[in-house]
Amino acid sequence: MNTLEEAEVPHHLAASYATGFGEEGRAWIAGLPALATEMLERWDLERDGTAGAGEASLVLPVLRPDRTPAVLRLQMPRQETTAALIGLRTWNGNGTVRLLDHDPLSSSMLLERLNSARTLASLTDDDVAMSTLAALHARLVAVPAPPGLRGLGAIASEMLDRTPRAITRLAAPADRRLLRGWASAVAELAGEPGDRMLHWDLHYDNVLAARREPWIAIDPEPLAGDPGFDLWPALDSRWDDVVAKGDTPRIVRRRFDLLTDALALDRARATGWTLGRLLQNALWDIDDGATRLAPSSVAIADALRTR
Secondary structure (H helix, E strand, O other): OOOOOOOHOOOOHHHHHHHHHHHHHHHHHOHHHHOOOOOHHOOEEEEEEOEOOOOOOOOEEEOOOOOOEEEEOOOOOOOHHHHHHHHHHHHOOOOOOOEEEEEOOOOOOEOOOOEEEEEEEHOOHHHHHHHHHHHOOOOOOOOEEOOOEEEHHHHHHHHHHHHHHHOOOOHHHHHHHHHHHHHHHHHHHOOOOOEEEEOOOOOOOEEEOOOOOEEEEOOOOEEOHHHHHHOHHHHOOHHHHHHOOOOHHHHHHHHHHHHHHHHHHHHHHHHHHHHHHHHHHHHHHHHOOOOOOOOHHHHHHHHHHHH
């Protein structure tokens, strides 16, 4: 079978699109089987496994005409998918999954196939996992951001504009104080937002084993900015395991040191931009109805403050 049946579209993907994009999202999901068939035919691909999906895309393992394994990734065109295409073209496989072809109109991507069954989270030694991620991260942020990406300066300005109203929606005075503090850290740094190309979502599960290199990053959401704004996903990786070990501050500080050393970052600036990332996450949570800050965010902020 070299088509996609409607029943193969995972329920969680359909639900994610319905929740996130309403009628537009439901319409895109309805058209997904036809889009998959079109792309399979256009690139002369043969299906080679079961469809998979994240929150934003459907992934089909395929074989190219020369029998090379690849992956067809389908997602609704939006700002994030345009940024991903810019990033993948610019990195050109240097530390990231290689973009083999793409359709600008539909944002469909043909990507090299990696070992999706083995992520960096499979490494039991956290120092080894974090050091591996940090070395990969350093390669990615060494690249200047090309034109066409969102900039951290505009994002920081928007966050600062939204913070006063968000503070009023937090129930606990301690949370309000924290949010003000995170906003103050961003205000101090906003005038120098940086110009590196950030992955923006580099955590253990977005680093896959491969043949071309031992480990390769996937699913970038690039923007232009300071690498310090890019550290939170790594600090938050496998968070339940961090908490279970009972020494959260030490582990967070150890991870932070490994990252800032590998990326050659000023620790004070990196701390400030990490607080900025916590602010961004909190603003999103508050928009979704949260009245308390996420415990993991509070724990990371406390660990960095007391280092």
